[in-house]
Amino acid sequence: MANKSISSRNLAGLTFFSGIIFLLLNLTSIHSEYYLGEDLVEITVKMTESPADIHTRSTATTRYSLKTAEYPCEFWLSFSAYKLIKDDKAAKKQLDQIIAGDLVTVEIRANKKIYLEQSSAAMPVMGLKTQTSQILDSKKLEQADKKRLMINIGLSILAIIGGILIFFFSKESNPLNSVAENFS
Numbered sequence: 001m002a003n004k005s006i007s008s009r010n011l012a013g014l015t016f017f018s019g020i021i022f023l024l025l026n027l028t029s030i031h032s033e034y035y036l037g038e039d040l041v042e043i044t045v046k047m048t049e050s051p052a053d054i055h056t057r058s059t060a061t062t063r064y065s066l067k068t069a070e071y072p073c074e075f076w077l078s079f080s081a082y083k084l085i086k087d088d089k090a091a092k093k094q095l096d097q098i099i100a101g102d103l104v105t106v107e108i109r110a111n112k113k114i115y116l117e118q119s120s121a122a123m124p125v126m127g128l129k130t131q132t133s134q135i136l137d138s139k140k141l142e143q144a145d146k147k148r149l150m151i152n153i154g155l156s157i158l159a160i161i162g163g164i165l166i167f168f169f170s171k172e173s174n175p176l177n178s179v180a181e182n183f184s
Contacts, residue, residue, distance in 0.1 A: 008170035016163025023156035026149065033078070034145040035126045039110040040138060042127075045070050047102045051095055064095065066106070066128075072119035075106055080144040081125065081136055094135050095128075105129050107138050 030036065045068035052065040054076075063082050066075035077085065085091045098104060107127030115121040127138035 008166060012163050012167035012170065014163070015159050015166060019156045019159025019161075019163060022159065023153065026152045026156060030149065032124075034149045035078070035080070035109075035124075035138070035141050036146060036149070037142050040107040040126055041110045041113055042105050042107050043070075043113075043116075044103055044105045045075075047098055047100055047104060049100050051098055066104070066125065071116045071123075073116055073121035073123045075108075075123045075125050077128070077136065078124050078141075078145075080148055081128075081141050084140060084144055085136060091135050094130065094133050098130065103131060 026033075031038070048067045048069050052067075053062075054065050055062050063079070064077040064085070066077075068075060085095055105128070106123075106125045108123055108125060112121075112123060115123065125136065126141055128134075128136040
C-alpha cells in the first residue's frame, strides 16, 4: 500500500509540475516562437543560395534557412511557417524553385529590424513572396500560431488540473480515506 501511495503522489507531482513547466515555457517564448500579429516590415532581398531545409537532431530543429546578399543574418521559417509550407504543395514547389540571384520579399517583425546586420542573428520570417507568388502569408501564419499556442496552453492547464485531481482523488492521499480506514 505504501508503494502505491508514493507512486500516486509521484504521478500527481510529475503531472502538475510538468504542466507548470510547459506553461511557463510557452508563456516565456510567446514572442520568439509564435507570431501573434505584431507589426511587420517588408524587405526585398537577393538570395545567395536556394532555401535550405535544415534538420538537426541535437536541437530537434526543422526549418528553412534563407541566405541573402544584403544581410549577414540568417532568415528562417519558424516551426508553424515550415509546417504551413510543407502542407501546401504549391507553396513548397514555389519555395523549392527559388535559386541564387532571385529576389524575394520577406516580412519580419518591425522590432527585429535592428538585428539585420548581425551575423549571429536568426531572423524569423513571417511572410515570404517572390515577384510572382505568395509563398507564406503572414495572416495564415498568425492563425496557425495562435491555434498552436492555445493548444499548448490548454494542454499545460489540463496537466496542472490532472496533477491536482490525481493528488486529491487518489485513495492513498485522500485524508477522508485514512480517517475511514482508522474506523474499520
